[in-house]
Amino acid sequence: MAQVHYPIVVVGAGTGGIMVSANLVRAYPGLKGKIAILDPVSKHYYQPLWTLVGGGVTDKKASEREMSSVIPEGVDWIKDAVTTFDPEANTVSTQEGKQISYQFLVVAAGIEINWDGIKGLKEALGSGGVCSNYSYDYCDYTWETIRNFKGGTAIFTQPSTAVKCGGAPQKIMYLADDAFRKAGVRDRSKVIFTTALDSIFQVPVYAKTLEQVVHRKQISPMFKRNLIEVRPDQREAVFENLETKQQEVLAYDMLHVTPPMQSPAFIRNSPLADQNGWVDVDPYTLQHRRYHNIFALGDCANLPTSKTGAAIRKQAPVVAENLVSAMQGDVLGAQYDGYTSCPLVTGYNRLVMAEFDYNKQPKESFPIDQSQERFSMYLVKKDLLPILYWNGMLKGLM
Amino acid sequence: MGNNKAVGEQPLWQDPLADPEVQESLTVLIQKLPQIKEMVLSAEKAAVLVSSIAQDQTSLKQLGEKWDRLTQTHQINEETWQALITLLDKLPTLLTMIETLEKVQLFVQSLMQDKSSIEYLGESVKSYLAPVTEKLDLVKEAQERAKQDQTKVSLFTILRWMKEPAVQDSLKFIHALLQVWTENCNRK
Numbered sequence: 001m002a003q004v005h006y007p008i009v010v011v012g013a014g015t016g017g018i019m020v021s022a023n024l025v026r027a028y029p030g031l032k033g034k035i036a037i038l039d040p041v042s043k044h045y046y047q048p049l050w051t052l053v054g055g056g057v058t059d060k061k062a063s064e065r066e067m068s069s070v071i072p073e074g075v076d077w078i079k080d081a082v083t084t085f086d087p088e089a090n091t092v093s094t095q096e097g098k099q100i101s102y103q104f105l106v107v108a109a110g111i112e113i114n115w116d117g118i119k120g121l122k123e124a125l126g127s128g129g130v131c132s133n134y135s136y137d138y139c140d141y142t143w144e145t146i147r148n149f150k151g152g153t154a155i156f157t158q159p160s161t162a163v164k165c166g167g168a169p170q171k172i173m174y175l176a177d178d179a180f181r182k183a184g185v186r187d188r189s190k191v192i193f194t195t196a197l198d199s200i201f202q203v204p205v206y207a208k209t210l211e212q213v214v215h216r217k218q219i220s221p222m223f224k225r226n227l228i229e230v231r232p233d234q235r236e237a238v239f240e241n242l243e244t245k246q247q248e249v250l251a252y253d254m255l256h257v258t259p260p261m262q263s264p265a266f267i268r269n270s271p272l273a274d275q276n277g278w279v280d281v282d283p284y285t286l287q288h289r290r291y292h293n294i295f296a297l298g299d300c301a302n303l304p305t306s307k308t309g310a311a312i313r314k315q316a317p318v319v320a321e322n323l324v325s326a327m328q329g330d331v332l333g334a335q336y337d338g339y340t341s342c343p344l345v346t347g348y349n350r351l352v353m354a355e356f357d358y359n360k361q362p363k364e365s366f367p368i369d370q371s372q373e374r375f376s377m378y379l380v381k382k383d384l385l386p387i388l389y390w391n392g393m394l395k396g397l398m
Numbered sequence: 399m400g401n402n403k404a405v406g407e408q409p410l411w412q413d414p415l416a417d418p419e420v421q422e423s424l425t426v427l428i429q430k431l432p433q434i435k436e437m438v439l440s441a442e443k444a445a446v447l448v449s450s451i452a453q454d455q456t457s458l459k460q461l462g463e464k465w466d467r468l469t470q471t472h473q474i475n476e477e478t479w480q481a482l483i484t485l486l487d488k489l490p491t492l493l494t495m496i497e498t499l500e501k502v503q504l505f506v507q508s509l510m511q512d513k514s515s516i517e518y519l520g521e522s523v524k525s526y527l528a529p530v531t532e533k534l535d536l537v538k539e540a541q542e543r544a545k546q547d548q549t550k551v552s553l554f555t556i557l558r559w560m561k562e563p564a565v566q567d568s569l570k571f572i573h574a575l576l577q578v579w580t581e582n583c584n585r586k
Contacts, residue, residue: 062514382522383519386515387509387518387519390508390512391505391509391515392501392508395504397501397505397508398501398505
């Protein structure tokens, strides 16, 4: 087995991994050449754009870049996948048979989509009106489905598991509703939002606005419903009522599915995981609770906040600063307060910019009431955030 | 009196070398001897240098004159020293500002080199301008047609135009606008 050593090893070259690496080499140039980032994929995606791709606003190619173009200068990219962690020996093993030892480890491996978690979904996806924005391959099929919708029942689902960007399941629904009205088919359509949760949104101040949006758009919300099966031949979706445990079958003409998600297998089966499979870290310092030379951030960490890129924007500098403090034997001074943001698209040219912390208290960036639908915030989401992502966040500048 | 030690048993103070703490200190001291030697030699060199400078009256005089000239041409006075201290006090804030400016500069630099982002922005701007440019195109086309149209416009032609829905809508709008305008003027 080939053995390699790096003082700092970062698992995952998604938003979290790239941001931490970029923050480290920018603030501490002496760490150049001492950081390895592991990821087997050759493309990097700006996934928040997929909602707008599904809504026919943006080309999906704008969300994709070569991985090599986003790896920070001075950081070595090992194009390989981690298979196991051995935190006692400070090593990780890879798919290609490498054993990489480290002094400090950052885990930013993201979240795994469990397409098999819903019976019949994998086979149905991408045809017959069954679509999902949660995949680069299929997000443009969502727009094709919306564009060709001639009326009937359109169902949008949200599962019972944690998902990346908790607002995305309903954003595409609002865009679809607008598109149906523009095409003149809304009056012969029924739009249903089925969610395993018991409210439209977890933060009351934003939930209030969204309830008004749902009411205005005449959308039928069905709470505590979890999609368990898709029957493409009959065009039926089977739901479990989480309160009564009864099964309910709904006929559909369009079905947008937010699939169930889970911690990646190589994490949930490792010593780093908590009982739910996520990396077990302190919610404020982001340091592992048992292995103090390990840090984690992003979707794979067991942080009690919404899993978004905006959350990672605030987590990455905390991990970088605390990791260096740990290297120098200092007290960990940086703290993450649970900040996250969800730009809730409520239609073409309208958006509620939700920003809040661990306590579900608004933590807004702009000097305006962000709980209202605004065109300006839509512009921020569509035009400003992608630019800030590629040129600011991934460069460790914000 | 006061010494109840058994015969043959030596109190520790009588043989300090038997004290493990002393032994450990000695070991550390011996290990550090090369460093201590270097330090002593450096200190000696520094002392010789200081002594030599102090005796070099010519150099000291030149230095003093240079300082005097500098203070004369640059007006270094108490105010300058106070400013320097204030500046030192503000350094943490200045550092934050400089870091922010540096980030902005790096961001702009990155954006300027990022063709995909510039293209993306360009497309967005185009999409926002599309309704306006479409209207401008219509005006342009109408101008072209008007230029090429050689037919005479008679009263009957105008009467025929009156039946056009677009003309009817425009006239109705003008009528309504005049009504609102008059009502508004009357209220004042």
